[in-house]
Amino acid sequence: MAHQEKSEWHSFGRQSFEKRRCPICCILPPHMLDKLLQQDDDEQRHSALSTLRASEQFRGRRTVVRNVSFAVSPGQKRRTIYDAKTGTSLPGVLIRGEGDPSSDDQAVNEAYDAAGATYDLFREIYERNSIDDRGLRLDATVHYDSKYENAFWNGDQMVYGDGDGRFFNRFTIAIDVIAHELTHGIIGYEAALDYKNESGALNESFADVFGTLVKQRSLQQTVDQADWLIGTEQFTSKVQGIALRSLKAPGTAYDDPVLGKDPQPAHYQDLFQGAFDDGGVHINSGIPNRAFYLTAIAIGGFAWEKTGKIWYTTLRSGLRSSSSFKDAAAATVAVAGQLYGQDSDEQKAVQSAWQQVGVS
Amino acid sequence: MHISFERSGGVTGMPVTVALDTESLSSEEVSQLYQLIESSSFFELPAAIPAPVQPDRFQYKVIVREGDRQHTVTIAEPAVPKTLKSLLDWLIEAARRHQS
Numbered sequence: 409m410a411h412q413e414k415s416e417w418h419s420f421g422r423q424s425f426e427k428r429r430c431p432i433c434c435i436l437p438p439h440m441l442d443k444l445l446q447q448d449d450d451e452q453r454h455s456a457l458s459t460l461r462a463s464e465q466f467r468g469r470r471t472v473v474r475n476v477s478f479a480v481s482p483g484q485k486r487r488t489i490y491d492a493k494t495g496t497s498l499p500g501v502l503i504r505g506e507g508d509p510s511s512d513d514q515a516v517n518e519a520y521d522a523a524g525a526t527y528d529l530f531r532e533i534y535e536r537n538s539i540d541d542r543g544l545r546l547d548a549t550v551h552y553d554s555k556y557e558n559a560f561w562n563g564d565q566m567v568y569g570d571g572d573g574r575f576f577n578r579f580t581i582a583i584d585v586i587a588h589e590l591t592h593g594i595i596g597y598e599a600a601l602d603y604k605n606e607s608g609a610l611n612e613s614f615a616d617v618f619g620t621l622v623k624q625r626s627l628q629q630t631v632d633q634a635d636w637l638i639g640t641e642q643f644t645s646k647v648q649g650i651a652l653r654s655l656k657a658p659g660t661a662y663d664d665p666v667l668g669k670d671p672q673p674a675h676y677q678d679l680f681q682g683a684f685d686d687g688g689v690h691i692n693s694g695i696p697n698r699a700f701y702l703t704a705i706a707i708g709g710f711a712w713e714k715t716g717k718i719w720y721t722t723l724r725s726g727l728r729s730s731s732s733f734k735d736a737a738a739a740t741v742a743v744a745g746q747l748y749g750q751d752s753d754e755q756k757a758v759q760s761a762w763q764q765v766g767v768s
Numbered sequence: 769m770h771i772s773f774e775r776s777g778g779v780t781g782m783p784v785t786v787a788l789d790t791e792s793l794s795s796e797e798v799s800q801l802y803q804l805i806e807s808s809s810f811f812e813l814p815a816a817i818p819a820p821v822q823p824d825r826f827q828y829k830v831i832v833r834e835g836d837r838q839h840t841v842t843i844a845e846p847a848v849p850k851t852l853k854s855l856l857d858w859l860i861e862a863a864r865r866h867q868s
Contacts, residue, residue, distance in 0.1 A: 558778045560824040562846075575864075576780070585779055592823040603821050611823060612781075642780070652780050666867050667782055684774070686827070690781025 483537055485527045486545040489516045492552045492567075499565060500549045515550040515580045519568060522586035523548060525626045529587075529618070530594070533625075533712055534720045539593040546590070550580060559585055561592045574646065575667060581641040583626060585652070588619035588638065599727035606732040608689035613696035616653060617719055621712040631704045631711050637661065655701040658694025674698050676733065676766030696733060699761045703740075706757035714754055718744045737762035769801070769834040773859045777845075779824040786863035797862065804855040805832060811839045819847035828856055 485506065491513070492500035503516050510517050523546045530536040538544045547565035556569025559579040566589055568579045579585060592615050595601055601611035616638050624634045637651035638661075649662020649670070658672035672694030673679060679695065680688035700719060704711040718740055726739030740758050748754035762768050775784040790798045805811075810832055825845040832839055841852075848856065 557780070558824065558826065560779065560822060562822055563820070579779070588779060589824065595823075603823055615823070639780070652782070662782075666864050668867075671783065685776035685781070685783065690777065693781075 483543060485524060485531070485538075486543070487520050487523045487527075488545060488547050489519050490547070490549040491516070492549050494551055494554045494570070496553050498549055498552075498562070498567065499547055500551075503550075513550070515568065515570070515578055518578075518580035518583075519548040519550050519566065519586065522580070522583040522622070523566070523590065525583060526587040526590045526618075526622050529622050529625050529712060533716065536594070536720075539590060540597050550578075559589050561589045561596075563593075563596070566590065571642075573644070575644055577642055577644055579642070582623075582639040584616075584619035584623040585639045585642060586619075587622035588615040591615040591618040594618075595723065598723050599731065600729045601727065601731060602729045603686055603689060605687035605689075606692065607730055608686050609692035610696055610727070610731060610733065610736050612689045612693035613700070614719065614723055616655060616693060616697050617700045618716070620655060621716050625710070625712050629710075631708055631715075634711065636701055653694070653697070655697040658698055672697075674765065695765050695767065696736060699737070699740075699765045699767065702761035702764055703757050706760065707754055714748070718747060718754070718758060721747065733767045737767045769805075769832065771801070771833075771859070772829075772831040773863060774829045775826055775856075775860065777825055777827045784860055784863050786859065786866060788859075788862060788866065800858065804858055808849075808852040808855045810841065810852070810855065811837065813839075813841050813843075813852065815840055816842045817844075817847040819844040822846060830856070830859070 487504075487506050488499075488502065489504040489511075490498075490500035491503050492498065503513065504511050504520055511520075527538060527546065530538075538546065548568065549565060550568045550570075552567045552569050554570075555572040557571050557576045557579070559566070559568045561567075566586070568586075570578045592611070595611055595614055599610075599614075601607045601614070603611055619638055620634065620636065627634075635651075636656035637654050639652035640650060642652055643649050643662070647662065647667060648664040649667070651661045653670070653672060654661045658674040659670050661670040661672075663669040671680070671691050673692065674694055675698075676695055680691040682688065685691055700715065703718070704715040707714050721743045722736065722739045726743050727736060731739070737758075741755060741762070744752070744755040744758045759768070769790045771786075771788045773784075773786050773788070788801075790801065793801070810830070821844075827842075827844050828848070829840070829842045843852070
C-alpha cells in the first residue's frame with residue numbers, strides 16, 4: 409500500500425491501476441505535450457514532438473502484458489531476453505525465456521544470469537518479489553543499437569549496448585552494472601528519488617550499492633574480500649582505469665588521456681554544484697557510496713546482510729523523492745536503530761560513516 | 769564555425785566535452801560537419817525538447833556558432849531524432865580524436 413500513497417505519477421495514457429507504479433519517473437503528462445504541440449506551429453518543433461510522441465517510451469508498451477502476467481506465477485523468477493540485432497526497436501526478437509537452455513550468444517546468457525542473481529538477492533535476502541515486488545517479469549534486450557556504449561532501464565525493461573569495442577566492452581559483461589540498472593527499476597517503485605541534484609545522486613548511489621552487493625554475493629565475498637568497484641570488466645585494455653567507479657575511493661577509478669579522469673568526490677566538501685549531469689548525479693554519488701562502504705567495513709561480514717538490509721529498508725520506508733544526503737544519513741541511522749537497537753554498534757557505524765564523508 | 773559539445777549521463781557517467789573550430793579541422797572533417805549540421809536541420813531544432821526522465825540515459829548540449837548566428841540545443845537521448853543522432857555520434861568521435 410505504500411505505493412498507493414505516492415500516486416502523483418503522471419501515468420501518460422496508462423490505465424489508472426498503473427498509477428501506483430513508477431515505470432518512468434517524471435514523465436510529461438499528455439495534456440502538457442498536447443499544449444506544447446498546439447502552442448507553436450513551427451514546423452520543426454511540431455515534427456520533433458510528433459516523433460517524440462510516437463516513440464517507444466511514450467506508448468507504455470508493456471501495459472497489457474504486465475496486466476496479464478501478474479496472474480501467472482507471482483513469486484517466481486521470470487526472465488525474458490531479446491535481441492535488437494543492432495537496431496533500436498524494443499524489445500526485439502525473443503531469444504531466451506525462463507528455464508530455456510543457454511544461448512550461443514554470450515550477451516544473452518550474461519543478461520539472463522545477472523538478472524537472476526539480482527532477483528535472487530532481493531528475493532532471498534530482502535524478501536522482495538522482483539522489481540515491483542509483485543513478480544514483474546524481467547525483460548532485457550541485448551545488442552541494442554550499433555556500438556552503443558550504455559545500458560539502461562527504460563521503465564519497462566533492461567537495454568544493453570555492445571559498446572564501441574575500442575574503449576568499452578559489451579554492457580552485459582559486468583554483473584554489477586546489470587544489477588545497477590535493475591536497481592533503478594526498484595528505486596522507481598520505492599523512494600522514486602528525483603533524478604537530479606542530491607536526490608538524483610542518491611538514486612545513482614543506491615543503484616551502485618545494490619549493484620556491488622549482487623556481485624559480492626555471487627562471489628560470496630566478505631567486506632574485506634570485495635573490491636568495492638563498479639564495472640571492472642567494462643573497459644577494454646586500451647583504457648587507463650580499473651573500473652567505472654569506486655565506492656571505497658571515489659575519484660580514483662580511471663584517469664585516461666582520451667576518456668578523462670574519474671570526477672567523483674569522496675567528501676561533501678567537494679560536492680559538485682554545476683548543472684551538468686542533472687546536477688552531478690553520477691558525480692556526487694561518490695559521497696553516499698563511500699558512506700555505504702565505510703558502514704559495511706565497520707559492521708563487517710557479508711555486506712548484503714546487515715548493511716544492505718539497513719540501506720534496503722531505508723529505500724523502502726525512510727526516503728521521499730526529494731530526499732537529500734542529510735535526509736538519507738538521518739534515515740539510515742534511524743533504520744539501523746530500529747533493526748539493531750539504539751546505540752548499537754551497527755547504528756554507530758552508520759553515524760560515523762556519514763560523518764566521515766561530511767554529511768551529518 | 770565553432771561548436772561546443774557535451775554529453776553527460778549514461779551508466780558509465782563519463783562526461784564527454786569538446787570545443788571545435790572548423791579552422792583547426794581537416795577539410796574532410798569540415799565537410800562532414802557542414803553536411804551533418806545541414807541534414808539535422810540543426811538551426812531549426814527547438815532549444816529544448818521534452819523527454820521522459822530515464823536513469824542512465826545520455827544528455828546532450830550542442831552550441832553551434834556560425835557568423836552572426838548561434839543556436840543551442842539541449843536534448844535527452846529518448847528525444848533525439850534520427851537526423852540529429854548522426855551529428856551527435858560524429859561529435860563524440862571527434863571529441864575523442866581531438867582529446868589525445
